[in-house]
Amino acid sequence: MSTKEEPGVPQEKKEEEQINLRVANSDGSEVYFKIKKTTPLKKLCDAFCQRQGINPNSVRFLFEGQRINPDRTPKDYNMENEDQLDCAIEQQGGSF
């Protein structure tokens, strides 16, 4: 399945192909997700939005400053254990 194993999680055997990702909300809260490296990130995004009660259309998930494609997997982005995703709320501006 996954070629790059993360040895950082010794407690369970499955952990080798799973990583912990941290999603940081703009209000300072963080949610940890344990996700397989080959699971589309969409699941993570949806779960986070559901949990936080956020409209998925109004947030963007960024990894290292780049928007992530929900259809891609952590492996595609070379995400590593304890990497952080940023949940950014939609910005609008017109100037009052």
Add this chain to the structure above:
Amino acid sequence: MGKLVEEKMYPETAPATTKTRSNKAREVIDNLDNDEYGVYGRDRGEYSKPTKDVYPDEIMMKYPYETDESQITIIRNDMARLKDGEFLNDSIIEFYMRYIKDRYVAKDLKTFFFNSFFFKRLTDKRNIQDGYNEVKKWSRNEDLFDKDFIFIPINEHLHWSLVIVCYPGNDPEKSKPDYQPQLLYFDSLFKKSTHDSYSKKIRGYLTHEWKHRKLGKPLKEGSEDVFQEKIFTEDNLPFLAPHVPNQSNYYDCGVFLLHYIELFCKAPKRGIQSENPAWFRTNEIPKKRKMLKSLIYKLRKEQNPNADSEEEEDKFRLVIVTRNPIPESQPDTSSLEILSSLEYRTAMSIAQSNGQDKIEEEKQEDIEEAEKEKKKKTSDKEDEEEDDDVKVNKKRVTKKDDDHCTEDEISFSDRDSPDTPTSNNNEIITPATRRIVAKNTDSSSSDNENENLVKKFESKSTRESMSPPPPTSQPKEKEKKGDGMEIDDTQSSFEFEFSPPPKPRPSPEPPVKPAAGLKSKQSPKQKPAEPFTKPPARYQSSSSSASSCSESSGDDNEKKKKKSSTTTKRKKPEPKTTKKAVSPPPSSESEPSSSSSESSSESEDDKKKKKKKKKPTTTIRSSGSKSKDANSDGDEDSDGDIKIREDKPPTPPNITTISDDDDDNNNGAQLTKPKSRNGKPVPPPSKKLTNIDLSDMDAELEEDFKKKK
């Protein structure tokens, strides 16, 4: 449901309320009830067109289409940002910036475009060091000091502006005048007050970036000289704010921003020296909006040949409908929640092992115990299957005490404070974005969630007799827990029945079981009415849960499950109850009789007066008297409520519910209003009533909720 009425109503009220800025604005946000100012471009001409339903999250196009790793997705909601008078959002800004970079930037020009979140991340922290750490990786693959221009769009206080860092790696003493390092600030409002803070933060960022990337590293490969420390100051990186064309309205700064970038990229030197306000003519701005819209449609057509072109969609009046989230999202989350419940402690312990959670260490013993239990449970295959999915562990700084809960609680306890969604919303709800919020939260979430609620509640209340209908793919685990929750459901149901408004009766009344039975029988008939009745129950349960500890866990589960929806629910349904002190559906027959006797005698004497007095009397009774009186009052009040409800959902079932009650006849005799209610076709006035009531009650509701908290 209310929206349907709203939409029909609208053409009548339109002339008075709308000030349309554009006749060509196509998309009408019909589920936005309070579009009184016509900001969405409603006008009567639009109503002559056939309507076409579109989903707010429909993907219009992706850019860049080829490499899908860091795509920007433009969805239907974003298209509304391009109408005249609308604020641009980050998606459109970022999309067009990258389009500019791909199209208009000369290939020998080295540029880097930060996205609009960069500056926010950088400045969210108190000091620039922490802020830098947040965005340290954002430029990981780039050497910023090798760039000619770095574009930093800034979104602050609902305003877009732009900073361009010019030649940051150049030495001011050695480079030619045209290649001097400097900060250029483009602001279509030209706010001087922001200059200092922006320039300081960007200089600070560059200083740290230099320190992090350059300091101590060889100037060139193989050379012994290394980069010396460099601190960016006003001297070596001056801040200039060219005099550029400014906006004359309050909504176009995003377009100006894009136009600045585009023109600058097309002719950089001219941009640097553009001290003249005639850089471009401001009438190019509205054209730019149309151009952006056409561009998106064009790219959409390229990516999906089957998609409608702009012209084709212009023939329709696009109505944005909200998708019912139940079939898609609900099952997912439920599985996730359970996963989290099972995996929560292990995950936390893992986090500890990684040194992430120091606070959690105190509770390690508990966790280990829980793990043992868990391993027993997780021996099931289901769990292993679920392991494939995402596992959620919440580490929240504010609440860590949840670990003491039972396992059932844990799954939901980790999603703790229901404040977060509201706070998020609050962040968004600034005066200017109120519309947007209304669109996002009120329209989409509240109604959907209301329906959501209804279905859920129906499913739960009738679970014994019926199989849970709405969540199609609900995981098996859910049912596991369902055992615990069913009890809670019943509790909540009768609590709710007997639960008069929170104000009058502070302490939760002892649930009456026969009533519960009644309720369950009635519930299938009363489906339409239940959505309104249900939320109060939730609240009641919340208050009661505090007193009853262990049993309340299930209630908590319920609450938290619907946490996201509760925020909106509170606003809508509760108000009705709070204001008139309503316990919606009559539970016991005896109560109606008492109320009817009183009311009938009174009503015969003074029909008209009674109407006026109705509210006060009910509240007094409910407050003074207890369950029965409250219920009776509730019946009377419920009629009033039902009026409101009726107006929203013009469905017969409401009437049926009323007719079930003995009070209905009485009320009908007493009051003229009930007739109109029965007659149904009184939408316009009642509609206004509903709006007023809702708005008024919202405030009350929120207060109540705060008090409870």
